Amino acid sequence: MQSSLRQRLTYWLLGPLLLLVAAGSFVAYRIALSAATKAYDSALLDPVLAIASHLRHTGTSVELDLPSIAIEALRIDTEDRVFYQVLGPGGELIAGTPRLPAPPEVLAPDEHIFYDAKLEGEPVRVAARAVKVETGNAIVQVAETLIKRDKLVLELLVASTVPQVLIAFAAVALLWLGIGQGLRPLDRLRDEIAARSPRDLRPVPERNKPREVRSLVGALNQLLSRLNAAIDSQQRFIANAAHQLRTPLAGLTTHAELARRQPSTPELRSLLDMIAGETQRTSHLVNQLLTLARAEPGEGPSGQPVNLHEIVGRDVRGWVQRALGKNIDLGFELEDAWTLGEPLLLRELAGNLLDNALAYTQTGGSVTVRTAVRNGESVLEVEDNGPGIPESEREKVFERFYRIPATGGEGCGLGLSIVSEIAGRHNARVDLAEAPGGRGTLIRTFFPRLAAHAQVPSPLPTRTAPTLR
């Protein structure tokens, strides 16, 4: 799962923040509600006290001495309906509505309580007071519906919550911006690393970086230096292996060849031919493996201006010898084609393309090497009229150690994977197709063309053969 640091930080801060907002709203609401209830309750007590003061008791009977018009005045309210009830000491109704319930607890004289109840299915708030009469306590109750209270509750709720929610939103927005700002050094670090060339393993500068990022950079630099050391030791190993393997192999090929030249029996002769052949293949394999190791990314200086024309021209002699041996018509159509690259690797690339073409083209066939600039790209291509590579094999031939079944070539199966490895290192494309004649193979490599103004003479000697001293 991809997670953004900004999202994570926002979520981490947002959750608790929302909980705090909710709790704050709740507390504020409860405080406001309790204050409002007290105010309304004390207002509800007024008519109770007014009615209580007009209770007359004559002997055992209690009566309400209040004109109905006054009672109506007490009951007037703009929003709520108001009910009253006066009960005698025996619980008998003296005045008002009979539908109010009795107070939930027994009241001492002149004590009052407030409680919630239901009247005709409607919730009401009731104020009840006990009034001492001769035979005991009379109860005066006044009830009102909850319309204005509910209204107030709603108002309080809105008044306490809306600002809190607005503050929360503002806080989230600020958090989002602030975190983005705070993470800016990470973005800059990312850009810095992304802008590097894949082969630039120098340490990332630590100065001007915040402490938290600096530790990250430090760890990264440690990794880079370990990587550098690993690559260095790998390169040293390759160079060493090259020397250690090549010298004895040279001795072996020399002796095998010398042995073949000795007079011998046909049996011995064929064995020596086998040994010479195997030795040659081993030499080839060692060279190919070393090239492959060297072509792997992470090593070496960046390229220099190279003319593919010259690259091909360097190794013509060896190829012509091989072509003569197989009576293959080897031809060249070379035009200047500049790119940035490493001459040695490009020679290996060209050599492997040629090796392949010469190995798989039948005696009497023809092979043509071309370099040119086409559509703004520098192209190096090799065309043969050999058996060709079947469509189904064209992907696989670039895999290491893959050889097309039953072709009987003597390759080690590394040639084209070396080609694609080296091409990859030069940002070049490799394209494998049928030759235009409808027979054979056309392998093209397309290199980024080096702009004309950047062209400088190749720093390499251009001679294909040593000149007479």
Next chain:
Amino acid sequence: MRVLIVEDDKALADGLIRTLRQSGYAVDHAETGELALRACAEEHYDLVVLDVSLPGVDGFEVLRQLRRDAHAGSILILTAHDAETDRVRGLDLGADDYVTKPFSLPELEARVRALIRRSQVVKSPKLRFGRLTVDTVARRASIGPEILDLTPREWAVLEYLLMRVGQVVSKEHMLQAMCSWDDSLTHNAIEVYISRLRSKLHDAGIRIRTVRGFGYMVEDPDAV
């Protein structure tokens, strides 16, 4: 012909010594750079086959000192290092040719023959290529007793090719090498001379191969 092989790997040195002795050269062997320098101070060698990685004084240093002391023979560098910089360094220090290990024996032999021939020109003007004899001072070529009738331009082209027997020579290089001699030389003119030389050399067993789109190569009539 005296050849010095400077190589610390005993097996390879043994193979090289046998090979070159079979080709008819007098071969000496030095295992270290110091020994090689001492040998060269005492003897003249037409060719030094020089390994780069030697114990003590390395091949490049030997090469530098030999050229400083005006050693006249050819020097062929033999090395397991195929880095471009090593190659350039070797040639810049005055090596005549550069062969990377492991090499194919026939190729090494061809290069040795080419170098020996060139060093021979200094001592004796007469060179043999199969049935063809060439006198580089008299500027004359003959097949057996019969002297070939060559124009000066044909002679120049033939000499250039014969000095590089077994090597592919590009037309560009031929033109560059000869333009001081004749500014009007063109690709087409070279083709004309080559075709005339082919018919004149027909009986000598010398074949001039065309490398399509690149140049020419005289096959080495002495190759095994």
